[in-house]
Amino acid sequence: MYGNIDRIEPPDAPSDATSDAPADGDGGGMVAAARHAEFDRLIADDQRIEPRDWMPDGYRKTLIRQIAQHAHSEIIGMQPEGNWITRAPSLRRKAILIAKVQDEAGHGLYLYSAAETLGVDREDLLDQLHAGKQKYSSIFNYPTLSWADMGAIGWLVDGAAILNQVPLCRCSYGPYGRAMVRICKEESFHQRQGFEILHTLSRGTPAQHAMAQDAVNRFWWPSLMMFGPPDESSAHTVQSKAWGIKRFGNDELRQRFVDMCVDQARVLGLDLPDPDLRWNAERGHHDFGVIDWAELNRVIRGDGPCNADRMARRVGAHEDGAWVRDAADAYAAKHSRDTAAVA
Amino acid sequence: MSGQRGWPLWEVFVRARRGLSHQHVGSLHAPDAAMALRNARDVYTRRGEGVSIWVVPASAIAASSPDEKDAFFDPALDKAYRHPTFYDVPEGVSHL
Amino acid sequence: MTAPTTRTSAALVDYVTGLGDDALVLSHRLAEWITRAPQLEEDIALANISLDLLGQARTLLGYAGELEGGGAGTGRSEDDLAYLRDEREFRNLQIVEIGNGDFAVTIARQLIFSAYQFELYSALLGSADETLAGLAAKAVKEVAYHRDHATQWTLRLGDGTELSHRRMQAALASTWPYIEEIFDPADVADALAALPGIAVDPATLRPAWAAYVRPVLAQATLTEPRPNRRTRGGRRGLHTERLGHLLATMQSLHRAHPGASW
Numbered sequence: 001m002y003g004n005i006d007r008i009e010p011p012d013a014p015s016d017a018t019s020d021a022p023a024d025g026d027g028g029g030m031v032a033a034a035r036h037a038e039f040d041r042l043i044a045d046d047q048r049i050e051p052r053d054w055m056p057d058g059y060r061k062t063l064i065r066q067i068a069q070h071a072h073s074e075i076i077g078m079q080p081e082g083n084w085i086t087r088a089p090s091l092r093r094k095a096i097l098i099a100k101v102q103d104e105a106g107h108g109l110y111l112y113s114a115a116e117t118l119g120v121d122r123e124d125l126l127d128q129l130h131a132g133k134q135k136y137s138s139i140f141n142y143p144t145l146s147w148a149d150m151g152a153i154g155w156l157v158d159g160a161a162i163l164n165q166v167p168l169c170r171c172s173y174g175p176y177g178r179a180m181v182r183i184c185k186e187e188s189f190h191q192r193q194g195f196e197i198l199h200t201l202s203r204g205t206p207a208q209h210a211m212a213q214d215a216v217n218r219f220w221w222p223s224l225m226m227f228g229p230p231d232e233s234s235a236h237t238v239q240s241k242a243w244g245i246k247r248f249g250n251d252e253l254r255q256r257f258v259d260m261c262v263d264q265a266r267v268l269g270l271d272l273p274d275p276d277l278r279w280n281a282e283r284g285h286h287d288f289g290v291i292d293w294a295e296l297n298r299v300i301r302g303d304g305p306c307n308a309d310r311m312a313r314r315v316g317a318h319e320d321g322a323w324v325r326d327a328a329d330a331y332a333a334k335h336s337r338d339t340a341a342v343a
Numbered sequence: 344m345s346g347q348r349g350w351p352l353w354e355v356f357v358r359a360r361r362g363l364s365h366q367h368v369g370s371l372h373a374p375d376a377a378m379a380l381r382n383a384r385d386v387y388t389r390r391g392e393g394v395s396i397w398v399v400p401a402s403a404i405a406a407s408s409p410d411e412k413d414a415f416f417d418p419a420l421d422k423a424y425r426h427p428t429f430y431d432v433p434e435g436v437s438h439l
Numbered sequence: 440m441t442a443p444t445t446r447t448s449a450a451l452v453d454y455v456t457g458l459g460d461d462a463l464v465l466s467h468r469l470a471e472w473i474t475r476a477p478q479l480e481e482d483i484a485l486a487n488i489s490l491d492l493l494g495q496a497r498t499l500l501g502y503a504g505e506l507e508g509g510g511a512g513t514g515r516s517e518d519d520l521a522y523l524r525d526e527r528e529f530r531n532l533q534i535v536e537i538g539n540g541d542f543a544v545t546i547a548r549q550l551i552f553s554a555y556q557f558e559l560y561s562a563l564l565g566s567a568d569e570t571l572a573g574l575a576a577k578a579v580k581e582v583a584y585h586r587d588h589a590t591q592w593t594l595r596l597g598d599g600t601e602l603s604h605r606r607m608q609a610a611l612a613s614t615w616p617y618i619e620e621i622f623d624p625a626d627v628a629d630a631l632a633a634l635p636g637i638a639v640d641p642a643t644l645r646p647a648w649a650a651y652v653r654p655v656l657a658q659a660t661l662t663e664p665r666p667n668r669r670t671r672g673g674r675r676g677l678h679t680e681r682l683g684h685l686l687a688t689m690q691s692l693h694r695a696h697p698g699a700s701w
Contacts, residue, residue: 025376030454039446052406061560075479078473078474078482079671081474081476082474085470085473086467086470086471086688086689087689087691087692088692088699089522089693089696089699089701090518090522090690090693091463091493091497091500091517091518091521092497093494093701094493095469095490095493095494095497098470098473098486098489098490098493099486099490100484101473101474102482102486102487102490105387105391105473105479105482105483105486106386106483107578108479109369109371109479109483110369110386113370113371114369116370117370122372127641147692147701158494168435179369182368182369186389197701200700200701201701203700204700204701205696205699208696208699209695216633218659249383251657299480313475314474316475317474317475317477318478319475320475320477320541321364321477321478321542322477322482323479323600323602323603323606324477324542324596324603325350325374325477325478326476326599326600326602326603327595327596327599327602327603328350328374328375328378328595328599329350329374330599330600330603331374331375331594331595331598331599332374332375334598335375336375350478372478372480373479373480373594377591377593378480378591379585381484381588381591382480382483382484385480385483385484385487386483391485407542
């Protein structure tokens with residue numbers, strides 16, 4: 001998952017697991033309680049909740065929002081990297097980048113499919129994205145200003161995403177967890193290719209080395225922000241953990257990420273732009289500087305460098321493509337008997 | 344107008360190799376079966392995982408309801424949404 | 440086998456380069472659709488086709504470079520050929536460099552060109568050149584899928600809504616003038632003469648191509664255009680004005696760092 005996207009906002013009406021109305025009339029109270037107990041037992045037992053199981057409304061809504069925003073992140077994430085496909089400086093790099101961006105589209109589709117098992121339609125989720133009611137990871141609101149950004153995104157952004165995603169493979173909701181297993185399998189090459197790009201640049205010409213360092217300087221802090229606000233100000237962490245949706249806190253994942261990157265940065269021969277970054281022997285971790293949470297808030301609220309561009313591209317593609325989708329529907333309706341057979 | 348609500352949902356089943364049975368891998372949207380099959384190939388077999396693909400309109404799937412018995416449904420009941428675990432844990436991925 | 444003469448080698452380099460440039464330029468055009476396609480499934484499908492073509496381009500241009508160097512390893516690399524030649528040195532057919540237009544124009548271009556590539560690679564399966572025959576064996580399966588994708592969309596756009604029908608008919612009108620050039624043997628006459636059994640006479644591909652494409656148009660309720668003009672010259676380095684802009688974008692970063700590795 002590309003980080004915790006909307007935790008800065010004050011929560012909506014507090015999600016109350018016991019406030020779900022039972023589906024039945026008479027005896028509804030007892031049936032509801034039994035269903036709830038079964039749900040709780042499955043969660044406590046670290047079992048999976050499947051699409052047709054009973055679940056608290058809050059659980060369902062939290063999952064829909066989280067999975068949808070994860071899906072939106074994948075497809076919006078295609079844009080900053082897509083920006084360099086036509087200028088990729090070698091055919092091999094071009095092929096790898098096209099494959100990576102194509103994977104992201106595929107991941108978006110897996111996730112929309114997982115969200116749909118909860119009873120929503122992908123079109124509704126896209127409407128929410130287009131209307132700004134559902135979000136995507138704020139990291140994608142930063143521009144990709146040089147080829148080296150392809151390396152920085154692969155190394156840092158995908159690296160952070162993997163740290164978030166691996167625990168999600170054990171998410172309590174089956175379809176989401178299974179989508180994550182599939183995504184994690186495919187994602188392993190994404191981070192490697194980013195690292196390799198930076199490694200090559202760092203050891204290349206002075207101009208290439210400078211390009212790589214500049215990219216890391218711009219993407220480091222936004223990558224740390226991907227893990228969301230500090231746990232103490234994260235509204236939904238406690239409930240999400242109780243429901244088996246979230247396995248680790250933001251701070252813990254962020255710390256793991258920093259420790260991992262310090263070593264990798266050394267191998268890359270690149271500096272991390274944090275003068276406060278240093279090993280703390282007592283803690284057994286790296287201390288790091290203060291994150292500018294005001295910036296994260298600004299970007300989440302729409303005041304980032306690329307928010308408008310990302311949405312314009314996404315909404316534009318959707319609207320420009322409406323006539324094509326309509327044509328496919330019209331054809332299907334005309335030929336519904338024929339198209340049922342394998343063409 | 345159907346174009347505004349998107350294409351219908353299809354469930355996708357892939358047999359990755361001879362000797363295995365078809366496994367449910369996910370779902371996708373397509374206007375008809377021909378496109379659903381082609382989309383499934385593009386989305387679910389990008390790494391060559393497919394020998395045979397089935398696509399089924401989601402609306403055609405009949406599933407048992409967990410409500411049929413009581414709240415504690417028998418996990419041995421055959422369900423359309425049963426997902427056998429067929430994923431190998433990726434190497435190097437550590438789970439808690 | 441007799442060692443190739445200079446004339447044969449030059450002709451083969453030229454021929455292979457032309458096929459490679461077709462794939463390279465079209466791959467680039469299709470990649471421009473990524474994040475702009477009508478549905479996510481099409482971002483994936485078009486990227487898939489783009490990747491297939493890029494793979495063909497790399498094999499072909501890599502081979503052309505090898506031949507150039509006469510096997511001594513002194514020829515240009517695939518990247519040298521892709522990034523350091525000017526417009527006048529590119530040997531692609533003009534159809535692959537035209538702009539994507541709307542989705543209908545892209546599909547019309549795909550229908551025409553992938554159906555041609557299917558016949559081309561089918562014929563190249565029998566080429567006396569092992570590399571070309573080997574590439575053809577892989578590529579013919581890829582372009583069979585490309586052709587099928589284009590066909591499915593031609594049917595849906597042609598026989599979909601009134602709007603899609605109009606757009607698809609207009610797309611055919613704008614792309615049909617590029618067909619003559621594809622099947623014209625004049626610009627590859629030297630290669631054909633110098634490379635019997637190796638190069639394929641594009642004129643021989645036309646009947647099978649037409650036998651495929653015509654029924655698709657008919658089924659899609661589309662009318663085959665009768666253009667009053669035709670394009671020519673791509674194989675001789677005479678292109679539309681669009682190729683220059685395409686190359687400017689494609690080559691800019693590579694050229695900004697001469698000699699660098701990526």
